[in-house]
Amino acid sequence: MKRSRKNPEDNWMPPRVYLKGPSYFFRPRGGGAIKLCSADKAQSFVWYEYEKLINENTLSYTVSKLIDEFFGSSDYKDLSPATKSDYRKNSKNIILVFGKMDAERVEPKHIRAYMDKRGLSSRVQANREKAFFSRSYRWAYERGKVKLNPCKGVKQFTERARDKYITDSEYELVYRLAPQTIKVAMELSYLCAARKGDVLIMKWSQVQDDGIFIQQGKTGVKQIKLWSKRLVKAIKMAETLSNNSLRPYIVVKTDGHPYTASGFDSAWQDLMKKAREQSSWPLDFTFHDIKAKAISDVGGTSKDKQKISGHKTEAQVSTYDRSIKRVPAVDDVKENP
Numbered sequence: 001m002k003r004s005r006k007n008p009e010d011n012w013m014p015p016r017v018y019l020k021g022p023s024y025f026f027r028p029r030g031g032g033a034i035k036l037c038s039a040d041k042a043q044s045f046v047w048y049e050y051e052k053l054i055n056e057n058t059l060s061y062t063v064s065k066l067i068d069e070f071f072g073s074s075d076y077k078d079l080s081p082a083t084k085s086d087y088r089k090n091s092k093n094i095i096l097v098f099g100k101m102d103a104e105r106v107e108p109k110h111i112r113a114y115m116d117k118r119g120l121s122s123r124v125q126a127n128r129e130k131a132f133f134s135r136s137y138r139w140a141y142e143r144g145k146v147k148l149n150p151c152k153g154v155k156q157f158t159e160r161a162r163d164k165y166i167t168d169s170e171y172e173l174v175y176r177l178a179p180q181t182i183k184v185a186m187e188l189s190y191l192c193a194a195r196k197g198d199v200l201i202m203k204w205s206q207v208q209d210d211g212i213f214i215q216q217g218k219t220g221v222k223q224i225k226l227w228s229k230r231l232v233k234a235i236k237m238a239e240t241l242s243n244n245s246l247r248p249y250i251v252v253k254t255d256g257h258p259y260t261a262s263g264f265d266s267a268w269q270d271l272m273k274k275a276r277e278q279s280s281w282p283l284d285f286t287f288h289d290i291k292a293k294a295i296s297d298v299g300g301t302s303k304d305k306q307k308i309s310g311h312k313t314e315a316q317v318s319t320y321d322r323s324i325k326r327v328p329a330v331d332d333v334k335e336n337p
Helices: 043-059 063-071 081-098 108-118 123-142 168-177 180-192 196-200 229-239 261-279 289-297 302-309 314-318
Strands: 017-020 023-026 034-038 211-215 222-226
Touching: 023 043, 034 043, 034 081, 063 081, 063 123, 081 108, 081 123, 081 196, 108 123, 168 180, 168 261, 180 196, 180 211, 180 229, 180 261, 180 289, 196 261, 211 229
Parallel strands: none
Antiparallel strands: 017 023, 023 034, 211 222
């Protein structure tokens, strides 16, 4: 039975069809959006385009259908919340470009062309979208739904590993200008060596007598970050943001609701713009770099850093350790003549 729309005037629209800006779009259950036609078309034409799309999907195994099935699979459901969110985001452009194609007709040359064009605006995002597309095809290939994975063998763009270390002065400058909610997020990320995703979903129920319980969203590692004076101060600041008996999340907006990842990114970018304008410093770091600063600031060996970071291997730790190694001057170590 077709559900009623929030706006009664839209009840004539086909199922899962919505008007957005100058066009009508069909939204598959798996996510993404497929453009049907422009907003100036008659209702009968919208229905015509909808039925044509449905018939095409019924007669052939399209890329949209492949992705839709992947999003409904147990493989997808077992992924971390952060990875699920990334895959949903990465699917949007893929569906817009490839959605109506028969999944068997997509070839490596099509993936290469997409990568080259997408790479003009963002090579990193092109790599992420191709990785998602490949993961979807691999799922379908393993189940006999397609004969090959067209992404296999298509070279990704080379990415230079980030090596930015946030100095104490840079951190303190941004922290001083930040609103309280972002101050809390910064401190939780730094003191707990936690990713943005883990900070944004951190709940008051994780606050325990001996510290804050965290299960790393990416690695699954469980830790209790023991109390320090600075961590206690951060939590006390968080208590002033909302009534924790009513709001489950620690990092919340002024209205008491939690941030979405994109909402927090927008607030962070506004803060960084303000900090750059007021200081004239380049401040070329991301929120994610705060975790790297935390790991870099931990003394000792990579094994010592691993205990704090929540990574499963020392190799993973090394990608976050951006501390500058201190070595003696040559005259202190050269052999005596």
